[in-house]
Amino acid sequence: MSGKVVLTYFNGRGRMESIRWLLAVAGVEFEEVNLTKRQEYVKLLSDGALMFEQVPLVEMDGMKLVQTKAILNYIAGKYNLYGKDLKERVMIEMYAEGLQDLMQMIMALPFMPPDAKKTKLEEIERKATSRYLPVFEKALISSQYLVGYQLSCADVQLLETTLMLEEKFPTILSKFPVVKAFQGRMKNLPAIHKFLQPGSERKPQPDDVYVKTVCEVLDFKL
Template sequence: MAERVVLTYFDGRGKMESIRWLLTAAEVDFDEVFLTKREQYQRLLEDGSLVFQQVPLVEIDGMKLVQTKAILNYIAEKYNLHGKDIKDRVKINMYSEGLMDLMGMIRIVLWTPDKDRKTKLENNKTKAKDRYLPVFEKALTGTVYLVGGRMSMADVQLLECSLMLEEEFPGILSDFSNVKSFQDRMTQIPTFAKFLQPGSKRKPQPDENFKKIGKEVLYEVPLP
């Protein structure tokens, strides 16, 4: 019997959330270890689990993997979510990295000083509507999935990202009918429908407590 996949991170979204989504797409169950104390992080450093002294950490197939892109690519390759050939893969990676950039912009708002948050949110909304969403609106014209006619890592991330955008900016997809239709189709897939239900391993929007624990664990700097 194969060993279960184990994710080590905080009890929140952050960079691990895309990994949770992709494992869900692959129908792979996983266990989670939540970091809540500085001592847990120090033990991981001391035993060599964190190659670059960073989380997320994913234990899979006898390996301890860090670096989000590497982890996502491994899961995508292992579970046939990375296209049929090298040309598909480069397109998938291109879309994936764009989505990771956009989701990173959304995540960073929590860490932005209060006085700058409104400006940051407005900038994010503008970039999403002018730079990112038009790309996916065009790519989904006349097709069900982004690349090669079948679901890939990029599709899973687009679903995740589109839901994040709607949380921050209700109605933002109103001018992007292809993206909205894509989201509606994807959320009806049983594995995703279950993941979106209360009580699943999907995490809620991060809050100040998530930020506080992250700072204390990683930097030993309690918030005032």
């Protein structure tokens, strides 16, 4: 197991997608186990593979890792995407936490009743343009990266988030030219360019099949 990274999750984005992004940027190949039946999830529970009875689960370096933030921090630390010292690391984590807050609002959309989605989309757009994107526009005015002088996991998550936002609001970056320029630079990095191509491990936007599968596996009713 130590030589092979295995991701156990659903065949969709969710909380695993940021992990896929970071592994791709780090140049780490991985395999995926897609949960499709309730019994598969129950077996993971009975085997004791899920510390808090939740996925994502990442098997790497002889460990079974759970909890998205912990997994991301481990990968970032191992592959030099976590800053040069403690002060840079805490800044990276602050940016990353904010981005995860924003992404999780978008992730929740497919599981909401149709009549609630319009209101939620309006809230996401308002918060993105008033609370989140201005922070990153300011941070990138005089720097190529969010923190320090090298790529970090926060930069990767910012790219992921801006692409998710543009899927819902195509012109949302029009008032944030610095973030838009950052996005363009990031997309040209070889590992990211490869990950953005058709047929990569990047997952498409969630559809009804993904939502149905998640609900059935987790015994969750909308």
